[in-house]
Amino acid sequence: MTTYNGVHAANNSALNETKTIEEAILESIAEARDVCDQNGINSPSCxxxxxxxxxxxxxxxxxxxxxxxxxxxxxxxxxxxxxxxCLMYDL
Structure with missing residues (x-):
């Protein structure tokens, strides 16, 4: 899930299921940490x-x-x- 399609899928899954956006963010953070651990912090996938x-x-x-x-x-x-x-005055 390290492409634009991954963002779209995460967004759609957060809307279509009972998963909240907060849960999607937490899952994405965990996945980002895993990707960076596997490929290095300077890799494009990270x-x-x-x-x-x-x-x-x-x-x-x-x-x-x-x-x-x-x-x-x-x-x-x-x-x-x-x-x-409701009137607004400039001072």
């Missing part, structure tokens, strides 16, 4: 394995941002943008 870990961590961050919930004030300001509570 770099790709750690790239997979970074991609999964980035996906986790994107998912976290997407789950941003609106506050009651934000919802109110969307409905009534001219309300006094």
């Amino acid at each position: 770099a790709v394995a750690w790239d997979i870990v970074e991609e999964l961590q980035a996906e986790k961050a994107h998912q976290k941002q997407a789950k941003h919930r609106q506050t009651a004030l934000e919802s109110y300001c969307e409905m009534y943008p001219d309300a006094l509570e």
Whole structure:
């Protein structure tokens, strides 16, 4: 799983099964360590394995941002943008 297909497969398996993104990240870290131990830390496959870990961590961050919930004030300001509570002033 040290190719782009590995990232895609890890992402899909995290979404299709009950496996969470955190579990996929932990598995990828373990696999990256194994690959680096077998091939050396300067090998291209080691770099790709750690790239997979970074991609999964980035996906986790994107998912976290997407789950941003609106506050009651934000919802109110969307409905009534001219309300006094919603006006923004530059100082």
